[in-house]
Amino acid sequence: MENVFKFADELGPLKVIHVYEPSIDLKGILVIDNVATGPSIGGVRLAPDVSTKECFRLARAMTLKNAAAELPHGGGKAVLFGDPKMPKSDKERLIRAFACSLREAEQYIFAPDMGTDEESMAWVKDEIGRVVGLPRELGGIPLDEIGATGWGISHVVDVALRFCDFELAGARIVVQGFGAVGYHAARFLTDKGAVLVGAADSHGTIHRPGGLNVETLSTLKQQGKSVVDYPEGERLERESIIDIPCDIWIPAARPDVIREDNVQRLKTKLVIEGANIPATLEAEKYLHAHGVLCVPDFIANAGGVICAAMEYQGANESLVFQAIEEKLRRNTEAVLKEAKNQQKLPREAAVDLASRRVRKTMGLRRWSLF
Numbered sequence: 001m002e003n004v005f006k007f008a009d010e011l012g013p014l015k016v017i018h019v020y021e022p023s024i025d026l027k028g029i030l031v032i033d034n035v036a037t038g039p040s041i042g043g044v045r046l047a048p049d050v051s052t053k054e055c056f057r058l059a060r061a062m063t064l065k066n067a068a069a070e071l072p073h074g075g076g077k078a079v080l081f082g083d084p085k086m087p088k089s090d091k092e093r094l095i096r097a098f099a100c101s102l103r104e105a106e107q108y109i110f111a112p113d114m115g116t117d118e119e120s121m122a123w124v125k126d127e128i129g130r131v132v133g134l135p136r137e138l139g140g141i142p143l144d145e146i147g148a149t150g151w152g153i154s155h156v157v158d159v160a161l162r163f164c165d166f167e168l169a170g171a172r173i174v175v176q177g178f179g180a181v182g183y184h185a186a187r188f189l190t191d192k193g194a195v196l197v198g199a200a201d202s203h204g205t206i207h208r209p210g211g212l213n214v215e216t217l218s219t220l221k222q223q224g225k226s227v228v229d230y231p232e233g234e235r236l237e238r239e240s241i242i243d244i245p246c247d248i249w250i251p252a253a254r255p256d257v258i259r260e261d262n263v264q265r266l267k268t269k270l271v272i273e274g275a276n277i278p279a280t281l282e283a284e285k286y287l288h289a290h291g292v293l294c295v296p297d298f299i300a301n302a303g304g305v306i307c308a309a310m311e312y313q314g315a316n317e318s319l320v321f322q323a324i325e326e327k328l329r330r331n332t333e334a335v336l337k338e339a340k341n342q343q344k345l346p347r348e349a350a351v352d353l354a355s356r357r358v359r360k361t362m363g364l365r366r367w368s369l370f
């Protein structure tokens, strides 16, 4: 048995639950990292290559994200082993069973992540009720459909550009992953004058220096095709997305895509981490040393969970965009100012800000974690 206490530090994790039901090939993990601020919220990720370590790192990112955004929620995350493109009936059975198996894990509120969506959350609601990110028909605010995280990213970019030497009009952007985060980030940024010159999905990369039409790419994805089916431009290998020269590079897919062994290939001025844990610390240090500004994940991509938390409190959809804008602009400014003034990595400044808030709420409780 893996020694799960190797992840333990002053913040958590509070609980690590492994779920196994061989009759339907259900293998899942829930990490509840910290609930000092309230019940944890974090998405359920369905992917073939997840792990306990990935789940813990994602749960910790949620603890920091929810604290930075001043939400009354702690951090948790769940992962399910499986192909997100499995037949829908299999996926429904898996998610319903996973929800049932975690019925008693009341300190965790289900939400969507890679491989799961509003419909998956509707199945969770039907089974156990403790869920956010629901379809509108069930009273939810469909955070992926409205582009909550992409909206937040567009404001993070706007603030980060005050710390850079270029403007958004005409800036070349590259997006790795063309799902809920990648598509909406590209949509909001190109609406403000940026040019999307590269995009990747699980099948490959498309590169067109003259610009890619975001809605054409979105239509291809809705038809079950790939970004590489775009009618113009150069088709490249999936990993070649990192080589495309640009001004803003936005990871919006898997973890650890920017590492010590490939960070030198990035030719950009600004990295906005749309994905969770997309870069290793060493890679972020390299970027910092080479003058590339990098806004960390739990600051940049908090739009989705702000929306989710507001849904949980019964808020109206029209208030969500304003709340995301305000919180993300304030945090981005605070983190980048502190990083600049103290000559720190933006991540160091962000972790200081968020963990200070978590420690304060822990100090207000009899037991710090539970």
Ligand SMILES: NC(=O)C1=CN([C@@H]2O[C@H](COP(=O)(O)OP(=O)(O)OC[C@H]3O[C@@H](n4cnc5c(N)ncnc54)[C@H](OP(=O)(O)O)[C@@H]3O)[C@@H](O)[C@H]2O)C=CC1
Pocket (backbone or CB within 6 Å): 112, 113, 114, 115, 116, 143, 144, 148, 149, 176, 177, 178, 179, 180, 181, 182, 200, 201, 202, 203, 238, 252, 253, 254, 255, 274, 275, 276, 301, 302, 303, 304, 305
């Ligand atoms: N949804 C949200 O609001 C939030 C999401 N995040 C994070 O953002 C990231 C993306 O989430 P989301 O957009 O919701 O996920 P989706 O499942 O909607 O989209 C993921 C996209 O990534 C692509 N992809 C998968 N693997 C690779 C790869 N190796 N290289 C390139 N592209 C790849 C997929 O390709 P294909 O289409 O071919 O499957 C798909 O286009 C995750 O890290 C998630 O945790 C963070 C905060 C909030």
Ligand SMILES: O=C(O)CCC(=O)C(=O)O
Pocket (backbone or CB within 6 Å): 041, 042, 043, 044, 065, 111, 112, 113, 133, 143, 276, 301, 302, 303, 304, 305, 308
């Ligand atoms: O935004 C979501 O889907 C819920 C929260 C989450 O999992 C995340 O922010 O990564």
